Each structure stands twice: as C-alpha cells, then as structure tokens.
Amino acid sequence: MNRWFRVAGGVCLNLCLGAAYVYSVFLTPLQREFGWTRSELSVAFTLSIAFIAVGVLVGGRWQDRRGPAAVSLVGALLFSAGIFLSRYTGSLAWFYGCYGVVVGLGSGIGYTCPLSVGMKWFPERRGLVTGMMVMGYGAGGAVIAPLAGYLVDRFGWRDTFGILGAGFLAVTVAGSLFLRNPPEGWRPPGWSPPAAGKAAARGGRDFLPREMVGTGAFRRMWVAYALGTAAGLMVIGHLAAFALGAGFSARDAALSVGVLSVGNGCGRIASGWMSDHIGRVRTLFLVMGATALLLFLAPGISTVPLLFAAVFLIGYCYGSQLAVFPSTTADYFGMRNLGNNYGLLLTAWGVAGIIGPMAGGWIFDATRSYAAAFRIAALLAVAAAAMVATVKAPPPGESPRTKVRGIAAAVLLLLSAPALSAAGESCPVPIAANSSPSSDSPGAPPTVAMTFSDNTNVVASIDRNLRWKNAAVIGGVALAVGAYGAKHWWDVTSSFGTRNEGWFGQGTYAGGADKLGHAFVTYAGTRMLARVFEGLGNPPEHSLRLAGWTSLGVFTGVEVLDGFSSRWRFSYEDMVFNAAGVALSLLLERHPSIDALLDFRLLYVRSDDDRLRGKTSPSGDYSGQTYLLVFKADGVPPLRNVPLVRYLELLVGYGSRGYEVQRDPHRQVYYGVGINLSRVLGDTLFRGDLKGGKIQGATDTLLELFEVPGTAALTGRRP
Numbered sequence: 001m002n003r004w005f006r007v008a009g010g011v012c013l014n015l016c017l018g019a020a021y022v023y024s025v026f027l028t029p030l031q032r033e034f035g036w037t038r039s040e041l042s043v044a045f046t047l048s049i050a051f052i053a054v055g056v057l058v059g060g061r062w063q064d065r066r067g068p069a070a071v072s073l074v075g076a077l078l079f080s081a082g083i084f085l086s087r088y089t090g091s092l093a094w095f096y097g098c099y100g101v102v103v104g105l106g107s108g109i110g111y112t113c114p115l116s117v118g119m120k121w122f123p124e125r126r127g128l129v130t131g132m133m134v135m136g137y138g139a140g141g142a143v144i145a146p147l148a149g150y151l152v153d154r155f156g157w158r159d160t161f162g163i164l165g166a167g168f169l170a171v172t173v174a175g176s177l178f179l180r181n182p183p184e185g186w187r188p189p190g191w192s193p194p195a196a197g198k199a200a201a202r203g204g205r206d207f208l209p210r211e212m213v214g215t216g217a218f219r220r221m222w223v224a225y226a227l228g229t230a231a232g233l234m235v236i237g238h239l240a241a242f243a244l245g246a247g248f249s250a251r252d253a254a255l256s257v258g259v260l261s262v263g264n265g266c267g268r269i270a271s272g273w274m275s276d277h278i279g280r281v282r283t284l285f286l287v288m289g290a291t292a293l294l295l296f297l298a299p300g301i302s303t304v305p306l307l308f309a310a311v312f313l314i315g316y317c318y319g320s321q322l323a324v325f326p327s328t329t330a331d332y333f334g335m336r337n338l339g340n341n342y343g344l345l346l347t348a349w350g351v352a353g354i355i356g357p358m359a360g361g362w363i364f365d366a367t368r369s370y371a372a373a374f375r376i377a378a379l380l381a382v383a384a385a386a387m388v389a390t391v392k393a394p395p396p397g398e399s400p401r402t403k404v405r406g407i408a409a410a411v412l413l414l415l416s417a418p419a420l421s422a423a424g425e426s427c428p429v430p431i432a433a434n435s436s437p438s439s440d441s442p443g444a445p446p447t448v449a450m451t452f453s454d455n456t457n458v459v460a461s462i463d464r465n466l467r468w469k470n471a472a473v474i475g476g477v478a479l480a481v482g483a484y485g486a487k488h489w490w491d492v493t494s495s496f497g498t499r500n501e502g503w504f505g506q507g508t509y510a511g512g513a514d515k516l517g518h519a520f521v522t523y524a525g526t527r528m529l530a531r532v533f534e535g536l537g538n539p540p541e542h543s544l545r546l547a548g549w550t551s552l553g554v555f556t557g558v559e560v561l562d563g564f565s566s567r568w569r570f571s572y573e574d575m576v577f578n579a580a581g582v583a584l585s586l587l588l589e590r591h592p593s594i595d596a597l598l599d600f601r602l603l604y605v606r607s608d609d610d611r612l613r614g615k616t617s618p619s620g621d622y623s624g625q626t627y628l629l630v631f632k633a634d635g636v637p638p639l640r641n642v643p644l645v646r647y648l649e650l651l652v653g654y655g656s657r658g659y660e661v662q663r664d665p666h667r668q669v670y671y672g673v674g675i676n677l678s679r680v681l682g683d684t685l686f687r688g689d690l691k692g693g694k695i696q697g698a699t700d701t702l703l704e705l706f707e708v709p710g711t712a713a714l715t716g717r718r719p
Contacts, residue, residue: 003121003188007132009178010114013072014136015143016168016175017079017107018264022145023048023099024240024257029157030089038241040092042361045237047100048107049353053346055108060116060343064336068113068179075110076172078102084165087158110172112339112346115326117179119335124188126330127280131272131323135265145261149254206334207394212341215394217332220387225325225348226355228288228384231295232318233356234377236260239311242370252304259308263315271320272327280328281391287317287324288385295378299371322349332393363572366498372572379576469536474550477529481554485561499569504654504667511656511667515577516627517619518555520602522581524705525551530589531701544589552582597635601628603653603707609660626655626670626714628707634679649674651712669719674712678703 023045030041055075063071082102089095114133122129144164151160212218235242239260243253267287275283294314301307329342356377363373504512529547534540555578563570588595607623618624631650633639640646653670678700686696 003182005178006117006121006180007129009175010118010133011136012175013076013110013172013179014114014134014175016136016172017075017110018136018261019083019144019164019168022148022257022261024236024238025145025148025152025254026157026160027238027241028244029152030095033157036092037361038238038364039361042237042357043092044095044100045357046353047096048104049233049357050350051101051104052108052111053350053353055105055110056112056346057108057340057343058105059109060112060339060341062109062339063113063116064339067181068117069176072110072113072176072179073173075106075108075113076169076176078106079110080106080165080169080172082106082165083168084162087161087165089158108346110176112343113176113179115342116339117181119327119330119338120182122188123335125276126327127272127274127276127324128269129272130327131268131270134323134326135268135319143258145257146254149251149257206336207332207341209337209340209344212333212337213344217391217394218345220391221325221328222345222348224284224288224384224388224391225321225345226351226384227380227387228284228291228321228352229318229349230352230356230359231291231377231381231384232314232321233352234360234373234380235295235298235311235314236318237357238360238364238370238373241364243307245370246301246307248304248307252307256307256311260311260315263312264319266312267316267319268323270316272323275324275327280324280331281388283324284321284328284388285385287320288381288388291317292378292381292385295374295381298374299369328391372500375576376572379579383579466537470533470538470546473529473532473536474546477525477550478554478557481558485558497563497566497569499571501571501573503573506665506667510622510659511665513622513625513627513654513656513659513667515573516654517622517625518574518577519581519584520600520627522551522555522578523585523600524581524602525554526582526585527589527705528701530585531697544586548582548586551585552578593635595635597632599628599630599632599704601630601705601707602626603628603709603712605709607657609658609663612661612663620660622655622659623657626653626668626707628653628670628712630674630707632676632679634676647676647679649676649712651707651714653714653716655716666718668716670714670716672712672714674707677708677711 027038027041030036031038059071059075079102082098082104085098085102086095089098111134115130118129118133119126148160148164151163155163207215240253240257243256244250248256271283271287291314294310294317298310298314301310325345326338326342329345330338333341359376360370360373363376364370501515502508502512503515526544526547529550530540530544533543533546538546556575559570559574559578562568562574584600588598603626604618604621605624606618607621609623610621629652633642633648634646651670651672651674655668655670656665657668658665681699681703682696686699
C-alpha cells in the first residue's frame, strides 16, 4: 500500500477527533436551556482537554508496545460514544462525564497514533507530514462547526450530538484501519539517516521517558507549550460567545469558529513545512510572538472581515504549535519511544486546557467582558515566546543515571524552593577540575573543568545545606511580607472577589501610581534577592531564577489574599505589573549593556498628605512617590569617558498627588536631569581599596533602585 494512504487515514481520524474545538457552538444553547454559568460550562471543555492529555499518555505508551491499529480503534469508539451520549445531558455531572471525560479520553488515545505513524513512514519530512496528520484535528472544525451550527438551529442541540456521534463512528473506524507501522528497519527509497554531525538534532539517540524528563530541553519545551497553548485555548473555548457578545450575528459567530479551525489546519501544514526549512525553535518563536500581538488587538475588533482575519491567524498560530512540538520531540529524543515521550510533553497541553478555558470563563463572569481575558492570554504568549527561545537540543551521550539523579535532586530542591522552575537559560557550573596531565596518557592536555549546560545538573550540584538556606530565604521573605500585609492591608472576608481598577486614568485608584508600585516592588525584590542567593553560594543564573520566581510567587500570593479583602480585591492589572517588574529585572540582569544604560528607580519624599493623615507609611504614601525611568550617559560608549558628561542622567517619571486625602487629586508627569551618584562614588570614594568590594556592590544596587533626594532636577506637568 502506498504510504500516503497512511496519511489519509490519519487525517480522516483526526478530522473527527478535532470536534472538541466546536464546543463553543453548544455553549449558548446549553446555557439558555439550563441556566448554567459560563464558568460552569467551561469545566466540560477543561475536562475534555485534561483527559485528552491523559488519553495521550495512555495511548502513547500502549501504541509503542502494541502498534497503532488497535489503539486508534479504541480511541475512535470512545470518542464517538461520548459525543452520542452527550445528547442525554440533564445535569452538569452527566455532561462532564460524557463530553469531558469520555470524549477527551477517546480523542487523546487516538491522537498520538497518526503522529507516530506519519513520522515513521516519512522520516525525511517529519515537520510536513506531522502537520498534515494533525491538520485534520484543527481543520475538522472548519467542516464540523458550520454543520453543527446548522444542525443546532434546525434540530436542536440534543439531536445534533446524536447525528454527529453516529457520523464520527463511521469515519473514525474507517480511518483507524489504515494506521499501521512500517516494518522494522524500513527506510524510504533513496533516503539515509542524518550524518553523525546532525545526530544530536535529528534523532541521534532514543531517550527513554525517564531520561527525557530530566533534560532542560524537555522542561523548557513543556513550559513553553503550556503557556503558548493556554493563550490559544482561552480564545478557542469562548470564541463564539465572544463574537456574540461583541455584537456579531449568530451566523458570523458560528462561522468564526470554522474560520479559526481553517487557520488551525493551515498552520499545522504550513508551519510543519516551515520548521523543516528554518528550524523548529525559530518557527515556534515566530508563531508565539504573533499570537501575543493578535490577542492584544483582538478586543478592539468591530467588523466581520477583521474578526475572520484575526481568528484565522490566531488559529494558524495555535495549530502551528501542535504540529511543530511533536516533530521537535522526535528530533531531540528519538523515534523509538515517541508515543510515550510526546504523551509526557502533551501534559503541558492538558495543563493549558485547565488554565485557558476556565480562566476565560471565570474572568468573563467577573468582568462581563472577554477583553481582560484576551490581554492576559497575550501575556502568556509573550512568556511562551521568551521560553521557547532558550530551547536547545540535549547534548548527546549524557548519562541516564546522571539524569535520574538530576530529577531526584530537582524534586528535593523544588520542595524547599517552590519558586524555582526550569525557566531561563542554562548556566554552566564547574563540578571538578584537574590541571595535571593524565598519568596513563603521557603528553595529554590538561583536563578542563567538567561543566553542565543543563539546569538539572545545576540543581544536582547544590548541596543540602544550600537548599535549606535557599528555602529559609524564600520562607523568610514570604513570612515578612505576609506579616506586614496582615497588619496593614488585609481584612479577610469569607468570599473571593475581583475588581477592574483600570490603568492610569484620572479616576483610577491612586491615579495608577499603585501599578508602578507593584512593578517596582517585584523589580527591586528580584534584583536584591538575586544578590542574596548569589551570596549564599548559588550560581549567578540560578540565583536570578530563584529571585524572580520568589518575587513573582510571593506577590501573586499577596494579590490572591487581596481577593479575600473587602477593601482591596483581586486586580488583574496589579498581576500584570507584578510580572512586568520581574521581567524588567531579568532583562537588565541578563543584559549588562542595557543595565548600564537604564535604571528603574523610586524617589520618595514624605508628602503633606501623609502628614495630614497623621502617620508615616511610605508604602501607601503615593503622593510622596515618584517612579523614574533613568537613562545614564555612562551607558553610552562614546560618552563613557567624557569628563563630567559621563555623570549625567536623563529622567522621565510619573506620580500621583492628593488621592489619599482627596485634595486636588491629579497625576503628574516629570522629566529632568540628574547626577549618576553611583558613578561619582565609583570614581571617588570607591576608587582605592574599596573598589569592586561588597560595600560598593551593595551601594550600587541601592542606587540603581532608589533616587537620592536632591540629586535630580525635575519639572512636572499634569497630563
């Protein structure tokens, strides 16, 4: 049989399994009949995505052992039965069980079979054929969504589930019959395996699942996959409802689901082909960055052509991820255990399925709008793009035993420092060195320090005492902030609530200065904690990751506790600025040239408002706070050695005045010049024996964060 028939069978199977994407067509009819909220109905879609991930794990392991034929048949039967039984829905529990569990499990079990079969029959075109195999999973909605919309209008949602279930049974069973693995050792005519120099990136070694999960490449891929697909699923799970709420007709809303599915399918083929030519990581970075831009712009769409164009491109970028990640897994970790290995990676998609649709429904119920959900999804896509840019192929020849030890050490460290993740770039750490020639190899060159570029080995090199020190610092920070919050901020109520504070408008809380306060606290916290962790003996990059996740984790906890306070409530805007502060600190710490040019500082002078209130509270005295973006002449190479000029700074700032006592509340924008006090001290006081010491380091850190009153001439105006 021609091997292209295998592709045809996989496409037919996935054409039906992709019906999970038409869920939003049923959302409004179910809500109208039963009165369930969007967040309650979103649980079914969330369960479906989660059980797809479970099904992929089960099906991947099963088909690696027994082959794809039987596994795909079981998936087809479960999926069709779940769709058909959904017609008898009378309660949330039944709907969750049929659509969430049975449909999801069947879809996941069947999903991995076309992937593995396609890549084994077409080793020379992994990206393209993987995209074609999974294209049906996304593009199926282009056929099924309009059909489902028509059937719901004509026959009602119950009969629609029944008709679709019967049709899916016929098509999926037929498609599963074509899925067979090639004979052992089979190769396409005229094709040879990649040369040894490309082995590391093209299946040079078959990793066992337990080995794969210990690599930094896997962990970074997992985080990027989870964030990137969560951003897409926030839209997919609510697209029809979003379109209806934005004023589009029911017909256009249903068509938008189909358009998204077309984009989903096109992205899988086109990006699969593109990844074969420009590389997997570059392709993923491009589509994740494009997703972020599209989601930022989506809430402002008001015309049908723009709606269709936007959802097509969002679907294209989302589908690209599901096409490129499987072939990346095969490239990096080999073909032998692909079903099981990709099943483990696809758990990231399952987590995204929990985060995305439920978060979208929850945010809509809280704000009665999808705008905030789309903006948060855009931030997730930005984070995904940043993460995937750090992915590199695992070095060949690594010891499986080292990997297992690395996993165990990582678990221990995660228990003591939950802020740590596999995020960020690798950090070489010297483990051992021997500068003398080997005794059994006369004339051999000196052996160099053994280094590991994998985060797992960084973790493994940290001793137990250092882990406890790290844990003590993290716990101490959390306790200190929590104690301060309990005393000054929180009046805990019995229920969680949110509020839309706005950004920097005249009528917003504190004129928006509190948002910059959130960014500054996480920014300063990350930079100072990085020095603390490095002082304990952690490698610099590891210290920075610990500091960033500690700051973000602690102040995310603060925001959640604010949600239980009747005075404050949970604010999405505050969360955005918490993350922005950490991101800025990571940018400056990792790029010294930018750090030399730019500072983010706080200038505080106690205000009259604070005196009128009869208390001293720098954290709440917004009238005394000015947040400054500082550009330093010392950071411009041509000016660095120019006398006097190198000490100059240009400052742009923002503050709010009078909001605490409601006395002429207004916002103020500042600009001016200042003196680079850190450079002045470096050229005078720290020029001798103190130069480069701990005292200078601590002083420089503080002066990077806080503007000393009297060192800048500022003028302001009301915006």
